[in-house]
Amino acid sequence: MTRLSNETLAHLPETIAKPGYDRKKVSIGIVHLGIGAFHRAHQAAFTDEVLAADPSWGICGVSLRSAETRDALAPQDGLYTLKVQDGAGETLRIIGSVVETLVAPEDPQAVLVRMADPETRIVSLTVTEKGYCHDPATGTLDGKHPDVLHDLQNSDNPRSAIGFIVEALARRRAAGVAAFTLLSCDNLPSNGHVLKRVVSRFAELRDPALAAFVADVASPSTMIDRIVPATTDADRSAIAVALGVDDAWPVVTEPFRQWVVEDLFPLGRPAWEEAGAVFVPEVSAFETMKLRLLNGSHSTLAYLGFLAGAETVAESMALPGMQALIEGLMREEVSSTLPPLAGFDLAAYRLALIARFKNPALRHRTWQIAMDGSQKLPQRLLATIRDRIRAAASYDRLALGVAAWMSYASGFDEAGHAIDVRDPLAGRIAAMTQGLDDPEEIVAAFLSLTEVFADDLGGDAGFRSRLVDSLSRLRSGGAAAALSAWGQHSA
Ligand code: CS2
Numbered sequence: 001m002t003r004l005s006n007e008t009l010a011h012l013p014e015t016i017a018k019p020g021y022d023r024k025k026v027s028i029g030i031v032h033l034g035i036g037a038f039h040r041a042h043q044a045a046f047t048d049e050v051l052a053a054d055p056s057w058g059i060c061g062v063s064l065r066s067a068e069t070r071d072a073l074a075p076q077d078g079l080y081t082l083k084v085q086d087g088a089g090e091t092l093r094i095i096g097s098v099v100e101t102l103v104a105p106e107d108p109q110a111v112l113v114r115m116a117d118p119e120t121r122i123v124s125l126t127v128t129e130k131g132y133c134h135d136p137a138t139g140t141l142d143g144k145h146p147d148v149l150h151d152l153q154n155s156d157n158p159r160s161a162i163g164f165i166v167e168a169l170a171r172r173r174a175a176g177v178a179a180f181t182l183l184s185c186d187n188l189p190s191n192g193h194v195l196k197r198v199v200s201r202f203a204e205l206r207d208p209a210l211a212a213f214v215a216d217v218a219s220p221s222t223m224i225d226r227i228v229p230a231t232t233d234a235d236r237s238a239i240a241v242a243l244g245v246d247d248a249w250p251v252v253t254e255p256f257r258q259w260v261v262e263d264l265f266p267l268g269r270p271a272w273e274e275a276g277a278v279f280v281p282e283v284s285a286f287e288t289m290k291l292r293l294l295n296g297s298h299s300t301l302a303y304l305g306f307l308a309g310a311e312t313v314a315e316s317m318a319l320p321g322m323q324a325l326i327e328g329l330m331r332e333e334v335s336s337t338l339p340p341l342a343g344f345d346l347a348a349y350r351l352a353l354i355a356r357f358k359n360p361a362l363r364h365r366t367w368q369i370a371m372d373g374s375q376k377l378p379q380r381l382l383a384t385i386r387d388r389i390r391a392a393a394s395y396d397r398l399a400l401g402v403a404a405w406m407s408y409a410s411g412f413d414e415a416g417h418a419i420d421v422r423d424p425l426a427g428r429i430a431a432m433t434q435g436l437d438d439p440e441e442i443v444a445a446f447l448s449l450t451e452v453f454a455d456d457l458g459g460d461a462g463f464r465s466r467l468v469d470s471l472s473r474l475r476s477g478g479a480a481a482a483l484s485a486w487g488q489h490s491a
Pocket residue numbers: 187224225226227228294295298299368369370376
């Protein structure tokens with residue numbers, strides 16, 4: 001079958017929405033590092049909707065590792081389908097905002113040239129938590145990270161996002177070009193501050209004069225939200241039927257989307273507000289709410305669901321007791337820890353989250369969310385637990401989520417089969433827990449991971465005993481039984 005491309009675009013069925021601007025007039029104003037499904041379903045879609053007003057904000061999408069996305073999108077002139085679906089129906093839209101795709105390991109110079117180009121005014125990122133080469137418990141640069149060490153030695157040929165950003169800024173400074181705005185779109189608390197902190201520290205390690213230039217770079221924080229499962233072959237086939245042409249890398253997502261951004265863009269920005277983004281002076285309250293309610297629940301239901309045999313989030317939500325557990329976790333344990341958000345209806349937000357998790361049209365795998373737990377848990381569950389301990393309040397559901405992660409990350413499911421654990425600490429965790437059977441010993445081993453728990457939680461006797469209690473329940477009766485006990489408890 002023919003491929004989706006500029007040429008075939010004109011012949012697609014009428015029902016499919018298409019870019020409302022002339023793609024030939026689009027030039028690059030944004031370099032995006034980490035062009036995965038999330039970026040393409042969220043920021044690239046917002047940008048697509050406002051390019052007609054100003055075509056100078058096209059996107060150059062950079063993959064920092066594999067060539068897969070470029071190989072799929074380049075033959076399609078960067079075009080791809082965005083399929084939005086829930087139980088009520090679906091819509092298809094062709095996104096045209098990505099006009100160039102680069103693969104960093106193949107040609108780091110091409111990426112640096114693009115980033116140093118004066119026309120590039122924003123460098124945005126979705127590189128996941130581990131892409132920041134930081135210590136998740138403190139949010140500071142991990143000076144011993146292999147990519148950091150590599151990029152300090154080879155500043156001309158970096159491999160990490162941080163190395164690329166600092167080298168591109170060095171080249172702009174040398175050429176007398178103003179710094180671009182940095183825009184972290186990852187699920188980190190105060191993501192703009194975290195990014196600025198690691199980039200500044202890296203620059204300091206390179207050269208103090210460069211560090212002074214980097215100190216002035218704008219790095220607004222953002223809260224970005226849309227659930228985007230990995231695309232499957234079944235998605236590709238269904239979309240090819242609807243389009244009448246092949247699309248090698250469509251993206252499938254939910255109707256909901258939210259983007260709250262601090263308005264700090266010295267070199268300008270697209271009019272994203274026209275597509276529904278909200279600009280605010282300070283984003284952290286939104287971010288804390290989203291990370292603790294959405295992502296904290298997501299991780300909890302992913303680990304428990306996976307252990308109980310649920311392949312997807314919707315299946316996990318259907319397990320007896322799960323909905324009661326997640327509702328209770330949000331209402332009883334998380335909500336009181338959130339900073340006030342004037343005029344915001346928290347109860348409605350929680351209700352909407354439950355409906356989003358239950359979206360029957362998305363096959364969002366629990367395994368996908370379970371990835372990189374050591375990087376995710378600090379901001380999703382542990383910061384909330386810290387606040388609850390400080391307030392002398394209970395946190396049994398949150399502790400069950402952390403214990404479920406420990407059980408999962410130890411590497412074996414309830415039938416004794418090996419789990420494909422993807423986590424930067426997977427090797428260390430496996431070595432540390434190998435042969436251990438006693439929940440007390442397993443918990444003690446995990447709590448020694450200071451980059452995850454820091455010294456305070458690692459040494460908290462009450463926290464330790466709750467984890468031991470939850471892990472013992474998970475190991476003796478299984479996750480399904482632990483959940484249905486919660487269901488009865490809350491009924
Ligand atoms: C998920 C998030 O994979 C995960 O860890 O919790 O990607 C989640 O779907 C998004 O943050 C939703 O905005």
